[in-house]
Amino acid sequence: MNKMLEIGIIDLVSKKPTNKLFARIMNANFASIMPQVVGVWCEEEGHNVNYICYTGKEDLINDLPINADMVFICAFTESSLTAYALSNLLRSLGAVTVLGGPHARCYPEDAVKYFDYVVGFTDKKIIQEILYDRSPHRPMGLYLNAQNQPLSLPGVRERWKFIEPTLKKAPLIKMVPMLGSLGCPYKCSFCIDSTVAYQPLDFEILKEDLKFLLTKFRRPLVGWHDPNFGIRFDDYMNAIEEVIPENSIDFIAESSLSLLSEPHVKRLKKNGFGAMLPGIESWYDLGNKSKTGSTVGMDKVKLIADQINMILRYIRYVQTNFVLGLDTDIGEEPFELTKKFVDLTPGAFPGYSLLTAFGRAAPLNLKYQEENRVLPFPFHFLDNNQAMNIKPLNYSWTEFYSRVINLGEHTFAWDAIIKRMIATKAFIPRWMNLVRAISAEGFGRVAYNKVILKKLDSDIKFRSYFEQETTELPEFYSETIKKDLGPLWNKLPGGAIYHDQNAYMKSEIKRIAV
Numbered sequence: 001m002n003k004m005l006e007i008g009i010i011d012l013v014s015k016k017p018t019n020k021l022f023a024r025i026m027n028a029n030f031a032s033i034m035p036q037v038v039g040v041w042c043e044e045e046g047h048n049v050n051y052i053c054y055t056g057k058e059d060l061i062n063d064l065p066i067n068a069d070m071v072f073i074c075a076f077t078e079s080s081l082t083a084y085a086l087s088n089l090l091r092s093l094g095a096v097t098v099l100g101g102p103h104a105r106c107y108p109e110d111a112v113k114y115f116d117y118v119v120g121f122t123d124k125k126i127i128q129e130i131l132y133d134r135s136p137h138r139p140m141g142l143y144l145n146a147q148n149q150p151l152s153l154p155g156v157r158e159r160w161k162f163i164e165p166t167l168k169k170a171p172l173i174k175m176v177p178m179l180g181s182l183g184c185p186y187k188c189s190f191c192i193d194s195t196v197a198y199q200p201l202d203f204e205i206l207k208e209d210l211k212f213l214l215t216k217f218r219r220p221l222v223g224w225h226d227p228n229f230g231i232r233f234d235d236y237m238n239a240i241e242e243v244i245p246e247n248s249i250d251f252i253a254e255s256s257l258s259l260l261s262e263p264h265v266k267r268l269k270k271n272g273f274g275a276m277l278p279g280i281e282s283w284y285d286l287g288n289k290s291k292t293g294s295t296v297g298m299d300k301v302k303l304i305a306d307q308i309n310m311i312l313r314y315i316r317y318v319q320t321n322f323v324l325g326l327d328t329d330i331g332e333e334p335f336e337l338t339k340k341f342v343d344l345t346p347g348a349f350p351g352y353s354l355l356t357a358f359g360r361a362a363p364l365n366l367k368y369q370e371e372n373r374v375l376p377f378p379f380h381f382l383d384n385n386q387a388m389n390i391k392p393l394n395y396s397w398t399e400f401y402s403r404v405i406n407l408g409e410h411t412f413a414w415d416a417i418i419k420r421m422i423a424t425k426a427f428i429p430r431w432m433n434l435v436r437a438i439s440a441e442g443f444g445r446v447a448y449n450k451v452i453l454k455k456l457d458s459d460i461k462f463r464s465y466f467e468q469e470t471t472e473l474p475e476f477y478s479e480t481i482k483k484d485l486g487p488l489w490n491k492l493p494g495g496a497i498y499h500d501q502n503a504y505m506k507s508e509i510k511r512i513a514v
Contacts, residue, residue: 005047005134008065008095009072009162010086011035014056015079015380016484022439027055028170033177033225034100034122035074036159041127042072053166060086061487066093070134073115074101077358078383081481084114084496085488091116096136102192103379106359109503112141114493120145149182152202156209160216173428175223175252176213180206180236184227186256192361193227200232207243214244221250229253233264240271247272252317254279257307265314275317275429277351280304283337284328301337305344312347317429320348324404325355330394335403339410347423349433350411352445353384354404360504369505376471376501380481385445389501397466401453405446412442473497 013030014023031053039049050065052058064086065071071090075083080103087097098117111118116137117130123146130144156163156178167174180203183196213220230236230253240249251268252275260268260278268276284296295303312318322338342350357365357374368374373391381387392400410416417437424430436442455462455476464470481497482489500506 005042005069005131006065006067007039007042007047007049007070007072008068008090009035009039009042009049009051010064010074011051011053012073012075012079012082014054015082016056017060017486018056020440022435022441023056025170025172025435027057028053028166029173029175029223031163031166031177032074032101033153033159033179035072036162036177037153038072038100038122038127039162040154040158041124042131045128045131047131051162051165053162053169055169057169061089064090065095066090068095070096070098070131072098072100075099075103076101076383077103077106077379078381078386079103080107080111080379081492081496082485082488084493085485085491087114088493089488089491091136091138096134098130102358102361105192106361107379107499107503108143108145108360109507110359110499112143113139114496115141117141118143121149122146123148123150149196149199151199152205153179155205155212157212160212173221174217175221177225178206178209178222179225180229181226181231185231186228191227192358195363196227198228198231200235203235203239207239210240210244210249213249219248219250222252224251224253226253228259229255230259230264233259237267237271246270250274253277257304260307260311262310265311269314273315274426275319276311276315277319277321278308278311279321280341281321281323282326282328283334285326297333298337298340301341301344305341308345308348312345312423316426317424317432318348319351320345321351321353323353323355324407325388325390325392325395325400327393332403335407338407342411342416346416346419349420349436352404352407352411354388355390356382356384356388357390358382360507366505366508369502372468374501375466375468376499378473378477378481378497379499380484380497381477386448391466391468397463398453398456401449401456405449405453408442408446408449412437412446417442 011032013027039051042049050068052063054060073083073086083099083103090097096116098119099111099115100119100122104111104118105120108118108120118141119126126144126146156176163176179201181198181200183198184193185198213222247270249272251273253273254277257278260276283300308318308320357368359365368390375389375391377387377389382389417434420433421430424433456466461472462474462476465472465474478497485492
């Protein structure tokens with residue numbers, strides 16, 4: 001029998017220290033489910049687990065499990081350089097390190113240079129294999145990937161010992177992460193879930209978890225981590241209605257507009273759903289997801305605006321999600337249409353993302369790489385906003401950033417903010433809209449994009465990087481990484497801020513050749 005291991009688990013919710021108001025209030029609510037699941041699985045194998053959710057306000061280095069035999073780190077791509085530095089530090093202290101999460105799925109070719117194990121789809125068998133092997137794999141780590149997503153996962157009750165201390169870090173809003181399904185039936189070409197088959201999880205576990213939460217909170221708040229909540233709508237609602245009193249738990253979920261008909265929205269309200277995050281993405285594409293069919297342009301704007309306003313009559317908080325820079329966009333029209341939509345739906349908060357190719361996350365990324373349109377921006381900036389790593393098809397860089405800035409200024413002008421507050425009746429959603437607008441997501445993002453545009457106009461070396469005339473990283477980006485990582489900068493492995501942006505394409509060519 002193998003000896004008991006000291007296991008560390010680090011969930012990197014934040015990539016850097018932060019004291020920003022929104023982060024202090026909300027970051028603890030963005031904890032991932034899989035690090036908690038791995039913690040349960042490790043304990044079931046007889047090991048001792050030390051779990052850390054890093055929200056940006058902790059002293060990460062002092063909190064590290066320095067005596068751990070093995071450390072699992074979960075990271076999105078924007079946090080991967082922090083993860084690389086932590087792995088380097090922990091390995092120097094004798095630990096074996098494992099990377100999981102979205103970055104491991106998207107960039108395994110790069111991650112194996114800095115971790116002993118890198119895991120894509122992860123099930124209990126893979127975790128057992130790692131715990132049994134437990135040996136260093138250097139200089140190149142071992143990549144492991146399950147054939148499919150797990151058929152079941154530990155629920156809230158089993159994960160509670162990891163959930164509870166994380167929620168204590170949230171001063172006001174305390175959101176419990178739950179998951180009812182994996183994958184998505186829609187095939188949005190830019191989405192990491194587009195190639196993952198939809199799979200519901202065990203509804204009996206879901207029901208037990210809801211009953212359990214009513215023993216822990218007077219009125220629990222649940223954040224559904226499903227990529228697209230409510231695909232099996234009646235099954236979800238029946239499960240909720242079967243085990244908890246009507247409107248006794250608050251729910252937040254991300255769903256597609258095609259599922260949010262008025263009868264469905266009424267039923268969602270009845271069952272305590274107070275916030276929905278539907279994806280609109282494009283005025284010219286993805287009609288199946290919004291149930292608008294071939295309707296495009298202004299006709300689609302009016303159709304969806306009417307639906308969003310209907311949803312707002314029942315649901316207190318609605319965030320509408322857009323992707324800027326899609327290949328279907330050309331000229332000023334897509335931006336003007338979005339501004340018109342913002343005016344027509346003053347109660348909704350618009351969330352804007354710049355089109356980003358995350359390694360092997362989506363098949364479309366192969367096309368971008370084959371067309372030599374992917375830029376090697378350091379992972380640190382790949383958060384859908386700090387950098388767009390795909391050269392726009394129909395815009396120059398200066399034109400694109402000018403239009404993004406103009407849209408941001410329209411969306412977060414004071415008159416628009418005031419209209420949004422007036423149209424939002426509930427206190428907490430109104431307050432959330434205000435904080436998001438005047439913080440990094442609104443004012444801050446507009447200001448940041450203005451800095452990028454100014455450098456594009458005035459700095460030849462900066463512009464040359466964007467135009468793919470040089471791969472020399474502008475000092476602006478390297479200095480930002482150095483500042484954000486702080487003491488971890490000196491632990492970052494040499495060359496880690498660079499990566500092969502075409503690694504996915506090259507691996508596919510090699511695979512086909514074999």
